[in-house]
Amino acid sequence: MFYGTWFRYDNKDSGYRDRRKCIVDQFNTRQVVAIDEEEPPLTRGDVLSSTSSNDLQTSWNRVVPRSHNSASMNKTKQFRKAFFPDATNQEWNDWHWQLSHRITTLEQITRYIDLTLEERQALELSVTQFPFSVTPYYLSLINLQDQNSALRKTVIPSIRESFTCEGESDDPLHEENTSPVPGIVHRYPDRVLFLTTSFCSVYCRYCTRSRLVGGHSEALEKHWKEAIEYIRNTPVIRDVVISGGDPLTLSDERIEYLLTEIFSIPHIEMVRIGTKVPVVLPQRITPQLLKILKRFKPLYLSVHCTHPDEITEESAKAFNNLADAGVVMGSQSVLLKGVNDSVETLTELYHQLLKVRVKPYYLFQCDPISGSAHFRTTVAKGKELIHGLRGFTSGYAIPQYVIDTPGGGGKVPILPEYEVGHDAGNLYLRNYEGRVFAYPDRAEEGTEN
Numbered sequence: 001m002f003y004g005t006w007f008r009y010d011n012k013d014s015g016y017r018d019r020r021k022c023i024v025d026q027f028n029t030r031q032v033v034a035i036d037e038e039e040p041p042l043t044r045g046d047v048l049s050s051t052s053s054n055d056l057q058t059s060w061n062r063v064v065p066r067s068h069n070s071a072s073m074n075k076t077k078q079f080r081k082a083f084f085p086d087a088t089n090q091e092w093n094d095w096h097w098q099l100s101h102r103i104t105t106l107e108q109i110t111r112y113i114d115l116t117l118e119e120r121q122a123l124e125l126s127v128t129q130f131p132f133s134v135t136p137y138y139l140s141l142i143n144l145q146d147q148n149s150a151l152r153k154t155v156i157p158s159i160r161e162s163f164t165c166e167g168e169s170d171d172p173l174h175e176e177n178t179s180p181v182p183g184i185v186h187r188y189p190d191r192v193l194f195l196t197t198s199f200c201s202v203y204c205r206y207c208t209r210s211r212l213v214g215g216h217s218e219a220l221e222k223h224w225k226e227a228i229e230y231i232r233n234t235p236v237i238r239d240v241v242i243s244g245g246d247p248l249t250l251s252d253e254r255i256e257y258l259l260t261e262i263f264s265i266p267h268i269e270m271v272r273i274g275t276k277v278p279v280v281l282p283q284r285i286t287p288q289l290l291k292i293l294k295r296f297k298p299l300y301l302s303v304h305c306t307h308p309d310e311i312t313e314e315s316a317k318a319f320n321n322l323a324d325a326g327v328v329m330g331s332q333s334v335l336l337k338g339v340n341d342s343v344e345t346l347t348e349l350y351h352q353l354l355k356v357r358v359k360p361y362y363l364f365q366c367d368p369i370s371g372s373a374h375f376r377t378t379v380a381k382g383k384e385l386i387h388g389l390r391g392f393t394s395g396y397a398i399p400q401y402v403i404d405t406p407g408g409g410g411k412v413p414i415l416p417e418y419e420v421g422h423d424a425g426n427l428y429l430r431n432y433e434g435r436v437f438a439y440p441d442r443a444e445e446g447t448e449n
């Protein structure tokens with residue numbers, strides 16, 4: 001049953017005139033909605049008190065973000081004091097230092113965290129081939145005492161990764177099948193994905209390319225020339241997504257080489273880099289790298305972001321420097337159970353990103369990669385979250401929620417049920433408050449659409 005008012009929009013008049021009883025075909029269910037003829041227009045107060053099941057009052061309260069920055073600053077400071085008291089600022093802020101101090105073994109991680117049984121089993125048995133690595137900086141963002149800390153779940157292995165469930169596979173998106181030459185995935189007509197490296201500074205436990213990352217496949221770098229040739233010889237390609245692994249872990253020289261080669265191809269109109277570096281290794285965004293990136297336009301960065309805890313003073317500086325260098329940034333997040341599957345968390349993440357000039361681009365339903373069942377929410381949950389964003393916050397803060405279809409069908413957008421019915425004259429639309437409005441959706445007389 002709908003709670004809300006039905007309006008019939010009258011074309012001749014620019015107002016809501018004819019309120020009446022409507023019969024609406026809400027997909028399979030025919031529902032009758034009674035309208036009070038004299039009902040006054042709803043005010044915000046009415047909406048709050050008139051909503052029963054979907055508690056809007058809570059939604060209003062939920063969208064007020066708390067500030068993370070000062071807390072996370074202290075977290076990193078405390079972490080450094082406890083575990084790296086002798087590291088100088090220069091060392092800590094040097095990305096090579098961060099990489100050479102990565103935590104990659106059971107022995108190393110137990111210095112910082114009391115592992116849970118599931119975490120310990122995963123590392124002891126090394127049942128997953130998929131490697132473990134976290135930078136000291138990123139580890140410093142995790143509340144080490146909290147077994148349920150959001151970021152902890154995303155980077156510390158769990159034995160649950162070794163359980164493969166029905167519908168899961170190592171390459172659910174069939175990237176290998178749509179690869180004309182090694183390192184290139186050409187699925188859409190006008191753009192390609194270019195897998196440049198299998199290395200990441202931090203490995204996400206839900207990675208869709210765990211088959212490939214960490215160096216347990218043949219090195220991708222040796223195929224660069226062939227991949228670039230493919231792009232050069234395929235004039236329908238106008239957009240190249242440089243991904244991996246994480247391309248921003250490559251050296252300045254290698255990045256400069258890739259961008260120079262790709263931008264020199266006449267039919268390439270834009271280049272994007274897919275990376276998590278600004279949040280896991282913000283020290284990598286050096287003045288030298290910025291100088292290189294600044295020379296290539298239009299350059300887009302798709303930044304993999306997971307949780308508001310990632311937006312710290314360090315990452316904010318990296319984002320702002322990238323924006324100042326003319327890099328256009330969008331975020332890509334994976335919806336993860338117990339990590340970011342609440343309206344509150346996503347709202348805060350997206351607000352924080354907009355403040356540092358990153359536009360939320362995609363929210364991905366978690367791919368059915370082998371061993372990912374503990375991370376996956378239902379699609380209904382994803383729709384509920386998008387519904388909790390739209391209208392309650394800036395449109396700029398709302399990403400497109402998509403499923404990358406298993407089998408290689410590409411990304412398909414998913415929306416909450418906003419279209420609630422259609423009759424001869426009108427399309428009925430439910431707004432963010434749950435109220436329904438009519439749009440006169442019909443063809444001009446004598447035309448078909």
Ligand SMILES: *Cc1c(COP(=O)(O)O)cnc(C)c1O
Nearest residue numbers: 185186187188191192193241411
């Ligand atoms: C996601 C993806 C792209 C880019 O898609 P957009 O919707 O344009 O961001 C290109 N190629 C492949 C194989 C992809 O998975």
